[in-house]
Amino acid sequence: MSVDQTDKKLLQIIQSDFPVVQRPYEMIGRQLGISGQEVMDRISRLQQAGIIRRLGGLFDSRKIGYTGTLCALRVPEEEIDRVAQIINSYPGITHNYLRNHHYNMWFTLLAESEQHINSILNEIKEKTGLADILNLPAINIFKVRVNFNLSEVKHAD
Amino acid sequence: MLTELEKKIVRELQQGLPLVERPYQAIAQRIGLSEKELMIKINEMISNGMIRRFGAALRHQDLGFTANAMVVWDVPEERAATVGRLLAGLPEVTHCYQRPRQPGWPYTIFTVIHGQTRVQCEQLAKKMAEKTGVTNYKLLFSTAELKKSSMKYFID
Numbered sequence: 001m002s003v004d005q006t007d008k009k010l011l012q013i014i015q016s017d018f019p020v021v022q023r024p025y026e027m028i029g030r031q032l033g034i035s036g037q038e039v040m041d042r043i044s045r046l047q048q049a050g051i052i053r054r055l056g057g058l059f060d061s062r063k064i065g066y067t068g069t070l071c072a073l074r075v076p077e078e079e080i081d082r083v084a085q086i087i088n089s090y091p092g093i094t095h096n097y098l099r100n101h102h103y104n105m106w107f108t109l110l111a112e113s114e115q116h117i118n119s120i121l122n123e124i125k126e127k128t129g130l131a132d133i134l135n136l137p138a139i140n141i142f143k144v145r146v147n148f149n150l151s152e153v154k155h156a157d
Numbered sequence: 158m159l160t161e162l163e164k165k166i167v168r169e170l171q172q173g174l175p176l177v178e179r180p181y182q183a184i185a186q187r188i189g190l191s192e193k194e195l196m197i198k199i200n201e202m203i204s205n206g207m208i209r210r211f212g213a214a215l216r217h218q219d220l221g222f223t224a225n226a227m228v229v230w231d232v233p234e235e236r237a238a239t240v241g242r243l244l245a246g247l248p249e250v251t252h253c254y255q256r257p258r259q260p261g262w263p264y265t266i267f268t269v270i271h272g273q274t275r276v277q278c279e280q281l282a283k284k285m286a287e288k289t290g291v292t293n294y295k296l297l298f299s300t301a302e303l304k305k306s307s308m309k310y311f312i313d
Contacts, residue, residue, distance in 0.1 A: 018212035057170035096304035099297040140255035143245035
């Protein structure tokens with residue numbers, strides 16, 4: 001789909017600080033010079049195109065009582081599909097990427113306790129038959145930011 | 158610990174905001190609050206940091222940011238906080254964490270950088286190395302996305 005200038009401005013506005021007012025879409029529309037209905041239509045279109053993954057709250061998992069970690073596994077090339085299927089089956093594993101390193105499969109894991117994390121990792125070791133898992137929970141968090149300056153984007157279509 | 162009410166709000170807000178004229182009213186009705194009470198509660202959860210960001214999560218790869226690299230740095234523990242803060246200050250760095258050193262894994266500072274090309278990421282990492290004096294580092298590019306989903310909290 002094509003993303004026009006109004007879409008880009010809209011995305012810039014709703015990426016953070018979505019208004020908590022009675023009629024938020026109308027309020028955003030006023031900033032863009034369009035109606036609240038058109039804001040909703042555009043958001044719906046951007047959601048269907050997969051450009052907006054989700055509109056709502058992004059939570060600080062620690063502050064709401066979850067604990068998380070980043071893990072890496074060495075997976076032989078021919079085993080990648082089988083291992084990915086096992087890893088991806090856990091709802092607490094939200095991200096899983098292949099990366100160019102001998103630790104080639106990298107995933108994040110969230111659970112309600114450290115104990116639960118360890119039991120999931122043990123289960124993964126058993127099911128995959130791969131014992132060499134790096135478990136790298138954060139010791140310090142210096143920055144978490146997922147906003148982008150969309151005005152710098154050159155090829156949006 | 159979260160109250161039952163807070164958990165309900167988390168469950169609702171992770172479903173996504175409905176596209177109706179008064180979305181907070183719609184959610185409030187489902188959990189037995191008034192629209193105003195819910196809006197106050199959401200603002201409270203934003204200011205106490207439970208809600209890290211309130212708005213749209215984008216799929217940025219579709220918007221021109223095609224290369225992302227995890228850059229890992231071998232930084233001695235006693236310098237980790239200084240280097241971590243320095244790198245976190247760069248606008249191209251979206252995530253910066255310290256993680257434990259492990260046998261066979263000497264890297265302690267993890268940064269995620271986004272660029273429009275791999276070369277751009279490599280140049281940026283070089284600049285970061287010069288700035289920090291850390292010479293042992295690696296760029297790990299993602300070569301395939303096997304899973305990317307939003308976490309669903311408090312569902313079981």
